[in-house]
Amino acid sequence: MTSNTNKPNRLFWIIGVIALIWNSMGIDGYINQVYQTKRFKTMYTEEQLEIIFNLPSYVTAAFAIAVFSSVIASILFLLRKKLAKTFFLIGLIAVSVQTFYNVFLNPGKEMYRTVEYSMLILIPLFALFLYWYTKKCADDGILN
Incomplete structure (x- = not known):
C-alpha cells in the first residue's frame, strides 16, 4: 500500500472549507425552493414565484444534482x-x-436584477474553479 507524501498547504484547506460552506448554502437554497418555505417566498414577487415554482423538472433536477454532488x-x-x-x-x-x-430559456429573465445576474456568473465560475483546482490537486498527488 502506498501512502501519499504530498501534504496539502493551507490554501487547500481554505478552499475546501469554503467549497463545503458554499455548496451547503446551495442545498439550503434548493430545499427552500422545492419546499416553498416562507423564507424563500419573502425573497421574490408573486410573479417571480410563479415562474420559479413552475420551472421544468429537468432544471429542478439539475439544481439538485449540482448542489448535492458538489457537497x-x-x-x-x-x-x-x-x-x-x-x-x-x-x-x-x-x-x-x-x-x-436561466440565460436563454427562462421566461422570467427580464425580471432579473443585479443579484440574479451576478449569481449567473459567479456560480458557474466557482464550479469551474473547484473542478480545475481539484483536478490540479489530483495531478499533484495531493488527492489519493
Missing part, C-alpha cells in the same frame, strides 16, 4: 480523495444545464 465533492476533497474530481465535474455539468436555461 459530496467538497467532503471528498477535504478527505483528500480523487473521487472529488468526478463529483465536482457532475456538479459543473448540472450547473451548466441550469445556467443555460
Whole structure:
C-alpha cells in the first residue's frame, strides 16, 4: 500500500472549507425552493414565484444534482480523495444545464436584477474553479 507524501498547504484547506460552506448554502437554497418555505417566498414577487415554482423538472433536477454532488465533492476533497474530481465535474455539468436555461430559456429573465445576474456568473465560475483546482490537486498527488 502506498501512502501519499504530498501534504496539502493551507490554501487547500481554505478552499475546501469554503467549497463545503458554499455548496451547503446551495442545498439550503434548493430545499427552500422545492419546499416553498416562507423564507424563500419573502425573497421574490408573486410573479417571480410563479415562474420559479413552475420551472421544468429537468432544471429542478439539475439544481439538485449540482448542489448535492458538489457537497459530496467538497467532503471528498477535504478527505483528500480523487473521487472529488468526478463529483465536482457532475456538479459543473448540472450547473451548466441550469445556467443555460436561466440565460436563454427562462421566461422570467427580464425580471432579473443585479443579484440574479451576478449569481449567473459567479456560480458557474466557482464550479469551474473547484473542478480545475481539484483536478490540479489530483495531478499533484495531493488527492489519493
